[in-house]
Amino acid sequence: MKDRVQRFKLKVPSVTDNLYLIRDFIRMVAEKAGFNNEKQEQIALAVDEACTNVIKHAYKFNARRLIDIAIQIDRQKIKITITDRGRGFDYSKLKDPDLKTYIKESRHGGLGIYLIKTLMDDVRYEFNPGIKNQVQLTKYLN
Amino acid sequence: MENFEVAREDRSDVSILRLKGFLDAHTAPKFEQAIQQLLTERRYKIIVSMSDLNYISSAGLGVFMGFIEEIRDNKGDIKLSNMTEKVYKVFDLLGFPALYQIFKEENEAAKRYHDV
Numbered sequence: 001m002k003d004r005v006q007r008f009k010l011k012v013p014s015v016t017d018n019l020y021l022i023r024d025f026i027r028m029v030a031e032k033a034g035f036n037n038e039k040q041e042q043i044a045l046a047v048d049e050a051c052t053n054v055i056k057h058a059y060k061f062n063a064r065r066l067i068d069i070a071i072q073i074d075r076q077k078i079k080i081t082i083t084d085r086g087r088g089f090d091y092s093k094l095k096d097p098d099l100k101t102y103i104k105e106s107r108h109g110g111l112g113i114y115l116i117k118t119l120m121d122d123v124r125y126e127f128n129p130g131i132k133n134q135v136q137l138t139k140y141l142n
Numbered sequence: 143m144e145n146f147e148v149a150r151e152d153r154s155d156v157s158i159l160r161l162k163g164f165l166d167a168h169t170a171p172k173f174e175q176a177i178q179q180l181l182t183e184r185r186y187k188i189i190v191s192m193s194d195l196n197y198i199s200s201a202g203l204g205v206f207m208g209f210i211e212e213i214r215d216n217k218g219d220i221k222l223s224n225m226t227e228k229v230y231k232v233f234d235l236l237g238f239p240a241l242y243q244i245f246k247e248e249n250e251a252a253k254r255y256h257d258v
Contacts, residue, residue, distance in 0.1 A: 016168035020145065023197075041228060048199050052167040099207070099237045106211050108204035111236055115200055118235055 006032075008071040014059040014084075016052070022069065023048055026080070033073035034141055042119040043078060043139055049112035050082045050135050058086035058133060077121075080137045088133030091125040145169075148176040156187045156255050158248055162194040165202035174205050177220075181209065186218020189251045193224035198232050206242065219243070221251040 008029050012018045023044040030040040051067055059065040068083040097114050117123050122138040146169035147162040157180050165173060180188060190206070210220055223245040225233070233239065245251040 016166070019166050019168055019199075020164060045197075045199060045232065048166060052199065052201060055167065097236070099241055102207055103210055103241065106208050108208040109200070111200035111203055111207075115232075115235065 003074045003076075005072055005074045008073075010069040010071075011066050012069075013063050014055045014065040014067050015061070015063045016055055018067075019048055019051060019055075022051055022067075025069075026071070029071050029073060030078055033078045035078065035139070039139065043080070043137075046116045046119040046137055046139075047080055047082070049116050050137065053089045053112060054082065054084045054086070057089045058084040060087070062086075075141070077138055077140045081134055082137075083132060083134045085132055086130070088127050088129045089135075090127050091123070091135065092127065146172060148173055150176065150180075152185070153252060155185070156189060156252050157185045158189045158191055158252075160191045160194070164197040165195060166197065166199045167201035170201040170205055173202065174208075177205060177209050181212065184216070186213050186216040187255050188213065188218065188220045189248055190220055190222055191224045191248050192222065192229055193226070195226070195229050198229050200236075203233070203236060203238070206238070210242075219255075221245060221254065223248045223251045 010022065010025050012022065026044045026047045027040045030043045035043065047069070054067050055061060065086060070081045072079045091113055097110050102110060116137065120137045121140050124136040126132070126134045145163040146165060149160045149162070151158045159176055161173065163169070206220060213220060221243045224247065225244065243251070243254065
């Protein structure tokens, strides 16, 4: 039987005030794809972290810029692509966090990417500052 | 929309912050202000109680991380209590249980301050 792909899209102003709205949307689509509550939460958290990076680092809290979230679901998986056309965020430069060191340095950030990588099955990114930056998050049903 | 609240209760030298709602990059500054206020008042024995906290992202976890060194340097601590399983899982993923004391109830956490 042919695998039926369903596509969804959300475009929202790049402000932290919209994070709850993004999470709710992601949870609903993940539920539609067949993920249980726990996994819906994991996916929503990963997308929250990726969008927070766009808001803070790529668009520097500029509310006139838009975050572009495209979702594909099929029988096996959910694939979420988050695109920005700002400065982007270089995922490749980040190492896994060392909480002890972070505490010593009184750091407030740096945990998001690690969460994304832990919560999702596959994370891919393209980094082209000022042109198009994309992070693609995939989670499988089984 | 901002669905996050911090309520504070002082019991002698211990301050309890009760978090309610959703703690993300949007609401974390409010939590940060509450901690900052305690530090301004030189109140370093802190319990963060989370029975009504429905969600936490790394922006919220960053607040716990950013102040703890200063607090411990002043003979204080941030002890965590009353977490739901969902919220605990996020703390656990990042290794917080190795570096922070976590209690089921506020009273257990408060007692620990007075045992010292």
